[in-house]
Amino acid sequence: MTVAEKVTLVEVGPRDGLQYEQGFFPTPRKIELVDLLSQSGLKRIEVTSFVHPKAVPQLADAGEVLRGISKKPGVTYSALVPNLAGCRAALETPVDELALFVSASETHNRKNVNRSVAESLAGLAQVARQAKAAGRRLRGYIITAFGCPYEGRIAKDKLRAILEAYAAMGVDEAALGDTTGMANPRQAAQLAAWLSQGGWPLDLAFHFHDSRGLGLANVLASYEAGIRIFDCSVGGVGGCPTAIGASGNVDTLDMVNLFEEMGVSTGLEFEILRRAAALVAEVLQTRLPSRTFGQGRPRW
């Protein structure tokens, strides 16, 4: 290697990892978790969600958590926002970034938010305007981007249309999600190569779940094909209970180990991440899906 290689990890565990877990994760422990994560060197943390508390009671304390954390300079703290009501609530907190979402699949979008993709995008444009006016960064998820359990593979035209809509509303970064674990490494690499050649005016992130153990292989193939931003969840917890075949996000520790073993710098402190994973395991009283968590100290 002649040039030092780097990759950016976006920690989504406090939101995507915890949102459907059993039992309420106490607010002070969430705050402790986010603060540990920021101490690990992570520059991007998705802290919580402003979806309706009836839909996701686990994150009903979104405002409290965002106001309770010790914001570290240089870290972008994010919150998922489904609509204008969520946006207004989020903007009352010190959150740095709002994360929007729409499905690439019409059928999945209708089942998820009871709207067409076009209707969703029109609504998100209003959210984006308010967020930008308030000086916040914007992330835009494209969910089911790698395949939909109802519609199968997603045509690139659909992805292009959403990317163009996001770019037009000033979204800073698009995150393509493998919501139900339908990606495979070759398909991911093809999509990564196509996106990398697109000259898009926004950053591009991939968001994999670890369905059937393909998470790291998908990350590897996408990285080698040009993607430099990946979502992960500390300990690997999560997985939408209503999504067919969904597992948790790719574990942060496993992803750090993959990249550091290959000589690609993550800039993260492994032992602090391990403490964050231990906190999650302790509160959820669960065996973490992480493959690296219970192992000895890595060699790198």
Place this chain on the structure above:
Amino acid sequence: MTVAEKVTLVEVGPRDGLQYEQGFFPTPRKIELVDLLSQSGLKRIEVTSFVHPKAVPQLADAGEVLRGISKKPGVTYSALVPNLAGCRAALETPVDELALFVSASETHNRKNVNRSVAESLAGLAQVARQAKAAGRRLRGYIITAFGCPYEGRIAKDKLRAILEAYAAMGVDEAALGDTTGMANPRQAAQLAAWLSQGGWPLDLAFHFHDSRGLGLANVLASYEAGIRIFDCSVGGVGGCPTAIGASGNVDTLDMVNLFEEMGVSTGLEFEILRRAAALVAEVLQTRLPSRTFGQGRPRW
């Protein structure tokens, strides 16, 4: 894809997977397992080992198992053989292939068999002569090929020397083993590319363990760099208790899923493999490391 892609999976679960498990796996269940595996379409099965029963009591029934199975035409049944005594015992059975082994690392080889690499190779040449005279195929493992816990990375000269020695003694296939889980995908891809360009007069297989969840990523990278034969263990059980950081072999089901998802044919019947994994789980009374075993039917 214009040409149909294929990969060969070598099932090593009955040997490498079971050899250090707690409690004796009853001989009739071993026979049932091997017969199920052959019905799945696997063409290569490493059935057992003729190492001394004191070293590996789990496989003390090697001869009984090899005489008890229903040999399916077209399937190559193999047994690990450490020395001439093991070779003689193996040749009294209907085994098709003998598998030899030597470490790429001097230190590891001394700790493993109390000999230098040169001494080991001299002994293996005698074994090879007898096996070839008896018309058996030969596989030669190169263990710690991706790294040694004592010596670190292995120089390619050492691998070349062992490959040349194996070729000279008529070994049909070399299997490079990541004995203690030190491979990473870039290193594996580099080694695969180097080997693929070598014009070696023997087949080349890679044998990964799933340490820190890197197994499938290593397989993917090696396949894309030219390797077409991979070892796997049904359910993902195994892992040498004396090897630092070792996990089980990459699970057969997970590997089949990876390749079939990418459109690479394995020629295997997934549901029969799942039954074989269920048998292992039932006998060992364990939760399998497999990520695919407990999931719904794959899409391919």
